[in-house]
């Protein structure tokens with residue numbers, strides 16, 4: 001029990017702090033975006049409360065739910081606050097993608113503009129080869145509130161190297177081995193959405209040979225960094 005409480009406390013702190021990265025990187029307005037993290041080794045996740053200002057978020061306000069999005073009761077529960085409206089979508093991803101430890105949703109401007117067009121972002125930048133290993137795909141239109149969005153995310157990302165999907169007419173959802181990796185993918189997704197858009201104002205961006213994209217992806221995923 002003590003180990004579980006420690007794990008929940010750690011993920012609550014991490015998830016809370018990562019919301020500040022959404023604002024710092026200009027990925028969200030008002031309360032329109034959320035981060036969650038899986039509690040490793042347990043059928044639990046932690047997500048922000050719905051509609052609470054990012055300035056007011058504190059670790060103890062992060063909501064613990066099971067992997068169906070039902071708020072947990074007991075010592076670590078926080079029944080006073082409703083979890084994010086996207087909780088069922090995050091939970092569905094955790095149930096169906098056991099390798100995923102973090103999920104992020106934003107309405108960042110450029111990525112959401114591509115989502116509004118229902119157009120995948122083509123892999124025309126080395127940064128995209130590195131982080132996404134190919135295009136950033138589009139997922140189906142889905143209503144908010146139940147696990148329809150989660151179904152669309154999983155169906156799209158299970159057959160892609162990309163940790164980001166542009167849910168049609170909605171915005172980007174990203175995944176990662178933990179919440180920090182999912183936030184990084186959200187930052188990168190917005191950056192490349194912007195750059196490819198700007199590039200297209202100048203003309204048609206040059207394609208990268210798929211074999212070179214594979215090489216970029218392999219190096220960045222396996223060699224890059226410390």
Ligand SMILES: O=C(CO)[C@@H](O)[C@H](O)COP(=O)(O)O
Pocket residue numbers: 031032033034048049050051052083084085086105144
């Ligand atoms: O996508 C949506 C609504 O379009 C949601 O992501 C909200 O914009 C954020 O909701 P909470 O996480 O505060 O419930």
